[in-house]
Amino acid sequence: MEGAELGSDQERQIRVDEYGFERQAGTEAEELVSDYQAVLNRRAIKWRKLLQGSRLQRSLRVKRYIRKGIPNEYRSLVWMTVSGAQGQLEKNPVYYKKLLEMEEDPKLIESIRTDINRTFPDNIQFRSSANPCLQQPLFNVLLAYGNHNKTIGYCQGMNFVAGYLLIVTKDEEKSFWLLDSLIKNIVPGFYSPTMIGLKTDQEVLAHLVRMKVPAVAELMERHNVMWTLVVSRWFICLFIDILPVETVLRIWDCLFYEGSKITFRVALTLIKYHQASILEGNNFPAICEKFKQITHGPLVQDCHNFMKKIFTEPGRLPLTMITKLRERSRAQVDDQS
Incomplete structure (x- = not known):
């Protein structure tokens, strides 16, 4: 998983990971990837047994396997199957x-x-x-x-x-x-001309933060920091170029199986885990900077532990609650249009 090295002058500084991204060699992140490879090897054996024979069916076992990570050699097959894309093709x-x-x-x-x-x-x-x-x-x-x-x-x-x-x-x-x-x-409506889905889900996140991390919500309101300024790229790019590649792929594993609720779990985990740091922001620019900082560091680099946290840190997020919040938020967005 370390990938190929680049030539001569750069070979000790830059490496290319298995996805083609250039990365600094010898960093803590690279060591985490090396440790994570052992986890992937164990998961690959279990996935191989699961995928033998009949077509992949939705089940608690499959959901559990996906939450623990899909080895890259099976990722395309699983995404295509659980998303319905294979059926459409x-x-x-x-x-x-x-x-x-x-x-x-x-x-x-x-x-x-x-x-x-x-x-x-x-x-x-x-x-x-x-x-x-x-x-x-x-x-x-x-x-x-x-x-x-x-x-x-x-x-x-x-x-x-x-x-x-x-x-x-x-x-x-x-x-x-x-x-x-x-x-x-x-993510329906995220890329429409009005981006109504994106605006709605940003409002949903604002409601969820008020419920789950009220001190951060109060800080945002006090300094007039709009949620769209700090999380729109998280949502529109589904965390690409925001979080490390392996972490994004683990998020997408769950996204294809469990739907958009996963984006709220990821966002809430980042905010709740880093609540103390965010609350140090005492003005508009400082708060915006804090939201950039919380997408870096050990928490998100260790994708295996991060994925465990997104299912514990935010607490319960029943679909019925998300649906009601979306209805309320959609009405708010429509009123503002």
Whole structure:
């Protein structure tokens, strides 16, 4: 899992992880990854037995296995199965190809191309000099989705999400159907022109913080810090470039199986665990800086323990409560529009 080293002058400082991201060598994070590999090896044996024979079915056992982490060699298969993306691909075997053959939309193409070179500059697979290079597959997935969903077309942030899907699946068509499943079923309205889903869920988080971490909620209100300023990137990019790659993938394992409630668990864990630090912020800029700081450090680098915490730190989050909060928050957002 340490990945390949770069050449000559940099080989002792920079390494490339198994996902293609450049990382500083010899850091505490790299040591954690090495320890985590042993955990993954044990999990892989159990997953191999689970996946033998019949197709993966939803069950408490599968839910428990997913919460403990999907080994990377099985991640694409499991995501495709539990999200329903595999079923959609099988029902529509030539649909993706047809989307790429549709008449060109110059505005859509221009907006996608603008972001392609900005996608993961620290990942060697997304550089134009790479062979193979993931820039063209990324463009294809985003173009296909834009043709598939004319209402959304392309929205900033989707390039990072689709990029992660390509890193995991190494397959354009699978990445397209996973992207469709995410946008349609897990984060609906996040990428719509009005971003109504994103605004609603930010309000839901604000309500949850008032319930679970009232001192932080009071601090935010006292200094007029809007939640959209500190968590919009968390939500729109589903924690990509916010948290370490392995931690994000573990979050997505649960997201595909359990739905968007996971995003609230992650956000609440970061806020509750770092409550004392956040409360040291005594003005608007300081509070914003605190929210940047809490996404770094040992808590999020140790993805295995972090994932344990997201299911304990925030306490109970029943779906009925989330649904009611969404209804109330949606009404608030509509009133503000």
